[in-house]
Amino acid sequence: MKTYKAYCVDLDGTVYRGTEPISSAVSFVRRLQQKNTEPFFVTNNASMTQLQLKQKLARFGVSAQLPRIMSSAIAAAKYIKRWYPGKSVYMIGSEGLEQALVQEGIERVGKDADIVLMGIDPSINYEKLAQACLDIRNGAVFLSTNRDLAFPSERGLLPGNGAFTTLVAASTGVDPVYIGKPEMHMLEAISHEFGYDKSEMVMIGDNYETDILAGLNFGVDTVHVNTGVTPMEKVLEKEQQPTYIVEDLSFLKV
């Protein structure tokens, strides 16, 4: 198979499963780094900061460069800075999103914002959602980190940011722009910032509906790995196929 300059690797289900590393992925990253290729890590997670994600990867034996960790929080902040420079943001979210906005020097306000940005927030309450609805009804641009309706926990599937975003969209009648996968914004940010051509990039992940579709939406090559959410046989039924389908990342030449 072809080699690439930018390997964009999903995290949960691709590099680790919850608290367990996937050894074939850990080895794959090392093989890349031995060839002086630093991978990108592309995750819909918006609650953790880049540093927290780097530390989590380090615990699994994966060394990641901070600027190459692209979360939907980081991508959202970069999107705002690039397309809405100087605009103020009303944010619902947690530490990852907060720090991403600080990092890009974006002004946060408590109301009357130009932009409403939603990410998962364990401290969500009525007032926060009400203010988001009021600002959106007053014309604020509506952005959301990702569409994730639920995420696994030891208690079962808990409501994700996509569910809270649906609440605000239903109440206001305004649909948001989603930043995370399957949208292409995170890949676009990597391409824009690091100067890669689409032909030099590949998106690698376990979830057809997010990872593979993000790659297809942006128009880059894709690799499906059979280590997470979407079983290989389900992927084979899809009309739009990934460029490569592998059992795990030990099968991927670099």
Added chain:
Amino acid sequence: MKTYKAYCVDLDGTVYRGTEPISSAVSFVRRLQQKNTEPFFVTNNASMTQLQLKQKLARFGVSAQLPRIMSSAIAAAKYIKRWYPGKSVYMIGSEGLEQALVQEGIERVGKDADIVLMGIDPSINYEKLAQACLDIRNGAVFLSTNRDLAFPSERGLLPGNGAFTTLVAASTGVDPVYIGKPEMHMLEAISHEFGYDKSEMVMIGDNYETDILAGLNFGVDTVHVNTGVTPMEKVLEKEQQPTYIVEDLSFLKV
């Protein structure tokens, strides 16, 4: 026009607008009572108790009999008692819903409920919504007081119970049974409890999408009043017409 035994009168937009009474409606209720007909008051409001609603009506000069105030909270509790006797309820809601459950002797639990019941809750938080999602995924019946996506306040349109219900429905993939209008459950409860035949009942209200549709769904006569949400000319465009359309309740013979 025909006279009825059960006049089912909507509240907001029909008897009052926010904090102002609608005088033609106040007189209409008095005329009914002079003929020894006690009206029913049918409201999607689930946050206020029957007593609070009675007191609010009294401030506008309307005397209401407590058992004839049918809120979506009262209707929800009666629905549970009738169709799921002995079953436990996990409730999200405020005082009106809480008291309605107490009144019907329904057991409330903090988790592992047979039924999840949602109403508007100004103290909503992540944990409450998470528990609702977990119980529904574990097979609990999903009920919600009403579909209202937004409601007016002095600050603007705030998210209503329907928006929060949409969050839980989106996250779990389970659609709830809604109790409030346009569903027929409140009218059905009046018919069942007081022993009225459908031909003896009429639903009166300002909102085509809730009041008139509730009457049409239950199969009783309907009166649209031009004092609230839906303008008369919009009603005239609808395929399913109310039985009567009046400017206000001074035009309604009793």
